[in-house]
Structure formats: structure tokens, C-alpha cells
Amino acid sequence: VVEDAHRVLKHFHTREQKGELSRSTAQKFAAEILRITRYASAIAAWTYLFVVNSKESALLVHPYEEEVETSVGDGYLADLVSSLAELARTAPRGYVLYYWLRYGYGVVEPKLAYYSVFEPWGWAVGSACYVVDVLKMAGQRTCSADVLSLLKSCVILEIPLKCACGAEIRPCFDAPDRIVCPCCGVRYQMRASAALGSVCPPVTVPKGPPP
Numbered sequence: 001v002v003e004d005a006h007r008v009l010k011h012f013h014t015r016e017q018k019g020e021l022s023r024s025t026a027q028k029f030a031a032e033i034l035r036i037t038r039y040a041s042a043i044a045a046w047t048y049l050f051v052v053n054s055k056e057s058a059l060l061v062h063p064y065e066e067e068v069e070t071s072v073g074d075g076y077l078a079d080l081v082s083s084l085a086e087l088a089r090t091a092p093r094g095y096v097l098y099y100w101l102r103y104g105y106g107v108v109e110p111k112l113a114y115y116s117v118f119e120p121w122g123w124a125v126g127s128a129c130y131v132v133d134v135l136k137m138a139g140q141r142t143c144s145a146d147v148l149s150l151l152k153s154c155v156i157l158e159i160p161l162k163c164a165c166g167a168e169i170r171p172c173f174d175a176p177d178r179i180v181c182p183c184c185g186v187r188y189q190m191r192a193s194a195a196l197g198s199v200c201p202p203v204t205v206p207k208g209p210p211p
Helices: 002-017 023-036 076-090 131-137 145-153 194-198
Strands: 050-053 058-061 093-102 107-118 123-130 178-180 187-190
Touching (some): 023 058, 058 076, 093 145
Parallel strands (some): 107 187
Antiparallel strands (some): 050 058, 093 107, 107 123
């Protein structure tokens, strides 16, 4: 689906080159299409795209909250956007692994994303899924050799995540069922295979909408 999104970008880039649209108009139309794009897959029934400007370290397309595209603030989302943009400037495509709070469940999970840069505009288009959903698709409770190999090939974004109170939470992967904030005592459920312990960085709890 990321490569399909590139075809949308190529269409509007071609119109820009022909003089039919200005660059700003072409990019606006392309962003509007990608923002509302949803697709069903074997992993999730409703998946989306996101776009990061690798040249300016800016979030261009957010699937749910358009207002954060103009201001991602200075928290976890801003760090994630900056890290993705920096990575995209050196590697035009690839897999990345990071943690996020599954919306509506209060569960922290590792998330796997694939991105590819549309070079004429410097747009890194990506889509992500939770590792747990990958395992469900494969009918597995733990990581197979193939899944673990893929995860080990990912670039791990070791971004500090924090509880809503500001404290860091670092659970052990051999006991991942619950995360308890040492500062405020808030409990979060953790869902990940213990096999990920050799692959993933320590987990803390993010705030804000999912990327």
C-alpha cells in the first residue's frame, strides 16, 4: 500500500511538472488523498498511512488529527517524527520498530512500520502495524524465526517514552503483563512476546495520538 501511495504522489508530481498545478496545490491534493486512505489487510481490518517530510522533519499527514500536522509539540510524537525524518535522509526505504500505546486499550505494544521516500518531494510515506497483530496473522503466540529475523533487521527507534505524569517506565520483558509507573502508580497493560527482549529497547508509556 505504501508503493500504491507513491503512485498517487507520482500522478500529482507529473501534473506539477506539466504546469497544470503548482507544487503547493499538487502536494495539498496528494496529502488529502493519503490522509483519508484506509485499507484492509490480513493483519488489521482498518490500517492507514502517515507522511513525514524528511527534508524539514515535519509531519505532513496524520490519519486522525489533522491539527497536529501544523504542531506536533515537543513530546514523543515530535521525537518520533524527527527520528523518522533523520532516518529517511540516509535510507530511502526500510522497516522501523518503535513502541506505541494501542488506542482505546491502554496497552503498550511494539509497532512495526515500513516507509519509502518519494524523492522529488522528500516525502517519507509509511504504514505501521502492531507486532502482536503480525503474530496473530501467522497464528503464533511467540515470534517465529522469520518474524524475529525481520524484527532484527529493523532500525530500532530508541525514543524515551513517558507516563502522563512525566516519569519513565521501564518494564522487564520476562514479565510484560503490567507496567506500573513508579511515580504515580498508574498501571498499564503490556502486550509483547518475551522473545522481543533481545530486539526491542525498554518500554515506557507515550502520550498523544498514534502516528
